[in-house]
Amino acid sequence: MDPGKLVSAEEAVTRIGDGATILVGGFGLVGAPLALIDRLVETSNARDLTVVSNNIGEPERGLGRLLRQSRIRRGISSYFTSNPEAVEAVNRGDIEATLLPQGTFAEAIRAGGAGIGGFYTPVGAGTLLAEGKEEREIDGVLHVLERPIRGDVALVYAARGDELGNLWYRRTARNFNPLMATAADLVIAEVGELLPSGGIVAEDVHTPHLYVDLIVVSP
Amino acid sequence: MDPGKLVSAEEAVTRIGDGATILVGGFGLVGAPLALIDRLVETSNARDLTVVSNNIGEPERGLGRLLRQSRIRRGISSYFTSNPEAVEAVNRGDIEATLLPQGTFAEAIRAGGAGIGGFYTPVGAGTLLAEGKEEREIDGVLHVLERPIRGDVALVYAARGDELGNLWYRRTARNFNPLMATAADLVIAEVGELLPSGGIVAEDVHTPHLYVDLIVVSP
Amino acid sequence: MTGDVKALIAERAARELRPGEVVNLGIGIPNLIPGFLGPASGVVIQTENGLLGVGPRPQPGEEDPDDIDAAKLPVTALPGAAYFDSASSFAMIRGGHVDVAVLGALQVSATGDIANWAVPGKSVLGVGGAMDLVVGARRVIVTMTATSSAGEPKIVPRCTYPLTARGAVDTFVTELAVFRVQESGLVLTEFLGGANLEDVAAATAAPYEVALTN
Amino acid sequence: MTGDVKALIAERAARELRPGEVVNLGIGIPNLIPGFLGPASGVVIQTENGLLGVGPRPQPGEEDPDDIDAAKLPVTALPGAAYFDSASSFAMIRGGHVDVAVLGALQVSATGDIANWAVPGKSVLGVGGAMDLVVGARRVIVTMTATSSAGEPKIVPRCTYPLTARGAVDTFVTELAVFRVQESGLVLTEFLGGANLEDVAAATAAPYEVALTN
Numbered sequence: 001m002d003p004g005k006l007v008s009a010e011e012a013v014t015r016i017g018d019g020a021t022i023l024v025g026g027f028g029l030v031g032a033p034l035a036l037i038d039r040l041v042e043t044s045n046a047r048d049l050t051v052v053s054n055n056i057g058e059p060e061r062g063l064g065r066l067l068r069q070s071r072i073r074r075g076i077s078s079y080f081t082s083n084p085e086a087v088e089a090v091n092r093g094d095i096e097a098t099l100l101p102q103g104t105f106a107e108a109i110r111a112g113g114a115g116i117g118g119f120y121t122p123v124g125a126g127t128l129l130a131e132g133k134e135e136r137e138i139d140g141v142l143h144v145l146e147r148p149i150r151g152d153v154a155l156v157y158a159a160r161g162d163e164l165g166n167l168w169y170r171r172t173a174r175n176f177n178p179l180m181a182t183a184a185d186l187v188i189a190e191v192g193e194l195l196p197s198g199g200i201v202a203e204d205v206h207t208p209h210l211y212v213d214l215i216v217v218s219p
Numbered sequence: 220m221d222p223g224k225l226v227s228a229e230e231a232v233t234r235i236g237d238g239a240t241i242l243v244g245g246f247g248l249v250g251a252p253l254a255l256i257d258r259l260v261e262t263s264n265a266r267d268l269t270v271v272s273n274n275i276g277e278p279e280r281g282l283g284r285l286l287r288q289s290r291i292r293r294g295i296s297s298y299f300t301s302n303p304e305a306v307e308a309v310n311r312g313d314i315e316a317t318l319l320p321q322g323t324f325a326e327a328i329r330a331g332g333a334g335i336g337g338f339y340t341p342v343g344a345g346t347l348l349a350e351g352k353e354e355r356e357i358d359g360v361l362h363v364l365e366r367p368i369r370g371d372v373a374l375v376y377a378a379r380g381d382e383l384g385n386l387w388y389r390r391t392a393r394n395f396n397p398l399m400a401t402a403a404d405l406v407i408a409e410v411g412e413l414l415p416s417g418g419i420v421a422e423d424v425h426t427p428h429l430y431v432d433l434i435v436v437s438p
Numbered sequence: 439m440t441g442d443v444k445a446l447i448a449e450r451a452a453r454e455l456r457p458g459e460v461v462n463l464g465i466g467i468p469n470l471i472p473g474f475l476g477p478a479s480g481v482v483i484q485t486e487n488g489l490l491g492v493g494p495r496p497q498p499g500e501e502d503p504d505d506i507d508a509a510k511l512p513v514t515a516l517p518g519a520a521y522f523d524s525a526s527s528f529a530m531i532r533g534g535h536v537d538v539a540v541l542g543a544l545q546v547s548a549t550g551d552i553a554n555w556a557v558p559g560k561s562v563l564g565v566g567g568a569m570d571l572v573v574g575a576r577r578v579i580v581t582m583t584a585t586s587s588a589g590e591p592k593i594v595p596r597c598t599y600p601l602t603a604r605g606a607v608d609t610f611v612t613e614l615a616v617f618r619v620q621e622s623g624l625v626l627t628e629f630l631g632g633a634n635l636e637d638v639a640a641a642t643a644a645p646y647e648v649a650l651t652n
Numbered sequence: 653m654t655g656d657v658k659a660l661i662a663e664r665a666a667r668e669l670r671p672g673e674v675v676n677l678g679i680g681i682p683n684l685i686p687g688f689l690g691p692a693s694g695v696v697i698q699t700e701n702g703l704l705g706v707g708p709r710p711q712p713g714e715e716d717p718d719d720i721d722a723a724k725l726p727v728t729a730l731p732g733a734a735y736f737d738s739a740s741s742f743a744m745i746r747g748g749h750v751d752v753a754v755l756g757a758l759q760v761s762a763t764g765d766i767a768n769w770a771v772p773g774k775s776v777l778g779v780g781g782a783m784d785l786v787v788g789a790r791r792v793i794v795t796m797t798a799t800s801s802a803g804e805p806k807i808v809p810r811c812t813y814p815l816t817a818r819g820a821v822d823t824f825v826t827e828l829a830v831f832r833v834q835e836s837g838l839v840l841t842e843f844l845g846g847a848n849l850e851d852v853a854a855a856t857a858a859p860y861e862v863a864l865t866n
Contacts (some may be wrong), residue, residue, distance in 0.1 A: 027701045027738070028724045030717065054738075081778030082724075091775055099777060102700065103742025103784035107335070110739040115532030115574055116326070117357040120336035123746060123787045128776065128814045138336040159718070164518040170422065171718035171735055172702045178737045182533060198517030203389065204423040205520035206737075208490045210460045210482070210535050246487045246524070247510045249503065273524075300564030301510075310561055318563060321486065322528025322570035329525040334746030334788055342532060342573045347562065347600045378504075383732040390504035390521055391488050397523045401747060417731030424734035425523075427704045429674045429696070429749050 005165050009039040009216045012188045016046045016153050019073075023109065023151035023180040024053040024063060028082060031173035032062050033157040033190040035218050040155075041065040050074040052109070052151055054102065054176055056086035070094065076149065078102035099129060104146050106179060112148035113182025113211075120145055154184035157218075158207065161191030162198065165212030166205045174206065181211045188214045224384050228258040228435045231407045235265045235372050238292075242328065242370035242399040243272040243282060247301060250392030251281050252376035252409040254437050259374075260284040269293040271328070271370055273321065273395055275305035289313065295368065297321035320348060323365050325398060331367035332401025332430075339364055373403035376437075377426065380410030381417065384431030385424045393425065400430045407433045443583060443613045446631050449474045451540055451581045451611045455481045462486060462531065462571055464541030465509045467581040471540060484536055486567040488527050491519030508567065531567070531574040539575035541568065543582050543607075545597040548624040548644040550607040552580060553599035562600065572606040584612040584641035591643035593617065593624075614638050617646060627651045657797060657827045660845050663688045665754055665795045665825045669695045676700060676745065676785055678755030679723045681795040685754060698750055700781040702741050705733025722781065745781070745788040753789035755782065757796050757821075759811040762838040762858040764821040766794060767813035776814065786820040798826040798855035805857035807831065807838075828852050831860060841865045 013036060016022060026032025037057075040046070051072050057063030064083050066072055072089075074096040080086045090097040100108065101123050111119055120143035124130050134145040156177040159170035167189055169177055181187050189212045232255060235241060245251025256276075259265070270291050276282030283302050285291055291308075293315040299305045309316045319327065320342050330338055339362035343349050353364040375396040378389035386408055388396055400406050408431045448470035455461055455471075457480030463469055472494065475481050483492035485507040492507060493514035501512035515521075522530075530536060543554040552572055556562035572578050585591055593610060610617040614633035618625045624646035626638060635648065662684035669675055669685075671694030677683055686708065689695050697706035699721040706721060707728035715726035729735075736744075744750060757768040766786055770776035786792050799805055807824060824831040828847035832839045838860035840852060849862065 027720070027722075030701075030720050030724070079778045079780045087775065087777050090777055097775075097777055099779055101779050101783040102738070102781040103746050103788075106738040106742050107333075107746075110529070111338070113533050113535075114326075114529030115341065115534060117339035117341065117360070117362040119330075119338040121746065122334065122336065123783045123817075126818055127783065127816065128770065129779065129783070141336070143336040162518060166518060166520055168422070169735075169737075171716065171729070172699075172720055173718040174422070174702050174735055175738045179739050182529065182535070198519075200520075201423070202491075202515055202519045203387070203393070203425075203521045204420070205522075206422075208520035208522060208530070209518065210484075210490060210530070246506070246508075249487075249506050249510070298564040298566045306561065306563050309563055316561075316563055318565055320565050320569040321524070321567040322532050322574075325524040325528050326532075329743070332747050332749075333743030334748060340532065342569045342603075345604055346569065346602065347556065348565065348569070381732060385732060385734055388521075388523075390502065390515070391485075391506055392504040393521055394488050394524045398525050401743065401749070417733075421705075421729055421733045422735045424736075427734035427736060427744070428732065429698075429704060429744070 005212065005215045007214050007216060009035050010043050012036060012214050012216050013040045013044045015186055016040060016044060018046055019048045020046060020152040021050040021052065023154040023184050024051060025156040025175065025177035025180050026053065026062070027172065027175040028055055029058065029062050031157050031169065031175045031177055033155045034062060036155045036188060036190045036216060037062050037066065041069065047071050048073040050076065052076040052149055054105065055079050055082045058083050059085050074098070076100065078105045101129060106176060108146050108149040109176065109179040109183045112150035113179065116148055118145050118147050149183065151184035152186065154180040154187045156181050156187065157190045159192040160195055160200060161189055161215055162195045162200055164197045165189065165209035165215055166200050167191070167207035167212065168200045168204065169206050178207050181207045186213050187211055188216060190216045190218055192218050224431065224434045226433050226435060228254050229262050231255060231433050231435050232259045232263045234405055235259060235263060237265050238267045239265060239371040240269040240271065242373040242403050243270060244375040244394065244396035244399050245272065245281065246391065246394040247274055248277065248281050250376050250388065250394045250396055252374045253281060255374045255407060255409050255435060256281050256285065260288065266290050267292040269295065271295045271368055273324065274298050274301045277302050278304050293317065295319065297324045318348060325395060327365050327368040328395065328398040328402045331369035332398065335367055337364050337366050368402065370403035371405065373399040373406045375400050375406065376409045378411040379414055379419060380408055380434055381414045381419055383416045384408065384428035384434055385419050386410070386426035386431065387419045387423065388425050397426050400426045405432050406430055407435060409435045409437055411437050444470060446613050447581045447611050450616065450630055451579055454579055454609060455479065455538060457481065459537040460484050461538045461540065462536050462575065466542045468540040468542065469509055486527050486531060488522050488524060489515060489519060491516040528570050531570050534574060534576055536575045538577045538579060539571040540579045540581055541571060543580045543592065545592050545594050545599050546580050546607055546610055547594055547597050548646065550605045550619040551597050552602045552607050553597040554602050556600040558599060568602050572603040578607045579609045579611060580607050581611050584614045591641050594643045614641060623647060625649050658684060660827050661795045661825050664830065664844055665793055668793055668823060669693065669752060671695065673751040674698050674704070675752045675754065676750050676789065680756045682754040682756065683723055700741050700745060702736050702738060703729060703733060705730040742784050745784050748788060748790055750789045752791045752793060753785040754793045754795055755785060757794045757806065759806050759808050759813050760794050760821055760824055761808055761811050762860065764819045764833040765811050766816045766821050767811040768816050770814040772813060782816050786817040792821045793823045793825060794821050795825050798828045805855055808857045828855055837861060839863050
């Protein structure tokens with residue numbers, strides 16, 4: 001029905017421009033759209049990227065490759081520490097780091113996709129991570145106001161996708177992918193297996209197809 | 220593994236006390252836990268209830284039966300209008316009505332279950348439904364601050380449940396049920412079919428079992 | 439309002455929808471639109487009670503009790519449909535992922551304000567998803583008769599009924615004309631059902647320009 | 653810290669968990685706890701990267717690349733397990749649906765403050781789910797050695813390291829003792845590994861009462 005969504009990884013990453021904010025799925029490398037990242041590293045020249053991802057890959061793997069190319073200007077993440085090279089890059093001042101508690105990070109991306117202007121969470125209130133943010137007591141508990149996160153492009157990975165763009169994630173490879181698929185102007189889904197339309201049980205679609213703009217099949 | 224969750228509908232509704240706030244799933248009667256509601260009507264005397272439900276049933280059906288018994292003190296809903304008797308009861312002053320846009324209603328229940336202290340939505344800002352609520356401009360758009368909704372007890376319906384309490388909802392009977400299952404101190408799930416533990420594919424569990432306290436099998 | 443008038447409006451509104459667009463249809467005239475969309479229209483229908491990919495009405499006797507739309511009428515689901523909960527559905531709507539909302543109105547203003555949920559002096563006890571839809575959908579089309587049953591124009595300089603949202607509507611389709619809300623003001627772009635300038639003038643209380651596009 | 657010390661702490665912490673409780677286990681000592689839970693413990697393990705019902709580590713060669721825990725180590729899933737996305741997982745945690753979080757700490761105070769994610773003077777670039785867990789879990793158990801590798805007591809009158817959360821911790825388990833944070837102040841309820849009052853006094857900088865429960 002919508003054959004226009006299916007493209008090559010190389011073609012897909014041409015849609016990422018200089019200065020873009022990209023949301024990248026995965027918890028560590030599990031559920032990360034590795035073919036898309038590799039093509040971004042190898043065939044795109046987009047620079048000054050803001051990367052929103054729970055981790056910045058590992059040395060030489062995933063987003064760690066992009067980091068080595070000095071193409072990341074800013075990272076928004078809950079755990080830079082899993083890639084020592086990301087920590088070094090931040091400490092050298094090569095990339096700007098915004099750290100969020102992992103649940104706030106997830107919720108802020110969900111809010112970005114859901115048209116929520118901001119939300120109050122008790123997590124992080126009264127700590128270093130609330131500095132510069134509005135805080136208020138709600139029912140006697142200190143909360144911090146967090147803002148939604150959106151991207152220009154989201155790169156997500158799903159084990160299964162159908163031709164319409166419905167997605168189904170396998171085991172813990174789901175993680176941030178469904179949230180990120182809602183929160184970017186252009187959503188590129190890398191799928192392990194491409195099914196005909198309707199190949200995912202309608203109740204068990206994790207990401208409905210309206211969120212997905214382009215589909216790339218993993219090599 | 221947790222046989223203690225399985226009870227009769229009659230036993231389950233004894234857990235609803237006078238003055239309780241109850242969250243009741245369903246869009247109209249579709250996805251409403253009708254056996255639980257019927258037992259609440261027929262075997263419980265709990266009064267002065269606050270009912271949080273998208274609709275207040277229909278005359279003589281679902282929550283409409285409870286309404287006829289004058290046991291509802293307050294309704295929080297997006298659409299009282301679908302039961303003319305609910306409208307009459309409000310107009311007579313018999314029940315207090317709190318009206319919310321349907322998306323705000325859903326999001327507030329989700330927030331109640333997710334530990335969110337409040338959220339800003341553009342929906343309803345500047346209208347009658349924002350009266351008495353805090354409003355602020357975010358990125359040039361007027362938003363209204365909405366508070367989370369929680370209940371003492373949630374009554375939900377799922378086509379399938381397993382012995383642990385994992386739930387799977389069928390077609391549009393899902394609606395508010397998964398949200399309500401997260402947002403009450405005691406969650407009672409009426410299930411159409413009871414499966415052994417693991418009878419729902421792990422990726423396709425809609426409500427993980429930790430949310431469910433009691434399971435009742437539909438007659 | 440006769441069935442002919444409703445059909446006229448629905449047919450014209452259907453032509454506003456483009457292949458691939460995700461559309462939410464309100465109760466009343468908008469619910470007639472699917473009858474005017476060809477099978478190859480490519481329009482995808484979302485219903486806010488939790489289904490993307492609404493198909494035709496089922497044959498009598500083939501209704502599935504769990505498959506309804508927001509009007510609580512039986513529906514079918516097309517291959518590739520997806521079901522989701524109400525928070526997810528309104529996240530979709532509020533988040534701008536539904537391309538078009540088509541819904542009725544009691545009043546609309548020349549600047550796209552809409553009042554469609556409450557009448558002054560009556561208790562306001564039903565809003566449903568109307569506010570979410572007009573705020574969240576990328577394009578909002580109002581389908582309505584030009585005047586109320588009392589003969590009052592519904593297109594007014596300023597809504598006197600309680601607002602659903604301000605500046606939210608892009609297009610009005612009545613039995614007389616199509617109007618576009620533009621930066622410069624309201625523009626009549628097309629006559630319908632053989633109406634002329636005089637007919638529209640008599641049924642419209644707000645100022646508008648005329649710039650026919652066909 | 654020797655393996656014996658870690659095992660001692662993990663074993664004692666395991667006995668804090670009750671059948672039916674949903675527990676999230678942090679990296680390090682907490683990750684040893686499953687080894688001390690019998691198969692009939694009834695404890696359900698949640699990992700914040702999206703799995704409720706974590707089972708034993710897989711046999712070598714039987715790892716599934718999509719099945720990991722928050723420490724990024726391979727896990728299995730038990731029958732009746734459920735997977736979910738990260739927003740749902742932290743909704744579960746923040747919303748108070750996880751009964752117990754067990755995690756390590758750099759410092760804790762007599763009032764239950766905890767510092768476990770940042771060292772002063774170093775860049776703070778990793779927080780993960782620690783803040784969400786200590787705020788959201790109904791009961792928070794800290795497992796840690798009594799003193800730092802430099803020999804400094806970790807139980808202090810007031811945390812000098814950046815806080816993870818204030819007043820969040822209920823129980824500390826070290827290799828020397830079990831402490832409960834109560835309204836009245838910190839209470840030592842049990843000695844571990846043959847330690848005595850003197851050992852604990854030397855390793856503890858915060859004031860505490862002693863009220864042995866066994």
